[in-house]
Amino acid sequence: MISQPYHLYVERSDPTRNMARYYAMSIEPNLFGDICLLRKWGRIGTKGQMMVHHFGREEEAVLLFLDLVRQKRKRGYRPQACLSQ
Template sequence: MITQPYHLYVERTETGRNMARFYALAIDCNLFGEPCLTRRWGRIGTRGQTMVHHFSQEQEAVALFLDLLRQKRSRGYRPLSPSATEERTSR
């Protein structure tokens, strides 16, 4: 069982390079109660691609979650402002 929710959605946009990307991470339990890290990424406005990692312990999933977060932040991905999040979800 997951002790606390782990969900992250970040974006990277550079209009000069026609770049509009998103990256989403979430840790949830599968049907057997094992922790799984789900990664989604792609161009904003598309479904993108999905990859799921299965773990025997929650600590392993959290370690990968934090490592991927550090990598994406170093490449310029940033969380959305609250107003931008509301605008995206209202579409």
């Protein structure tokens, strides 16, 4: 059982480089009781790609979640209003 919700949606845009990217993450349980970190990324307006990481404990998923948040902030991604996921 997840103690609190973990959701993130960030974007990075640079019109001079024709760059418009998004990155979304969430921590959710699967049907078997495992904790999963779902990552989605791509160009804004496209389906993009998805990766799922499976963990036995929520703490492990949260550590990776926070590490990825730091990496994305360093690369220039900033929070935006999430219209759909």
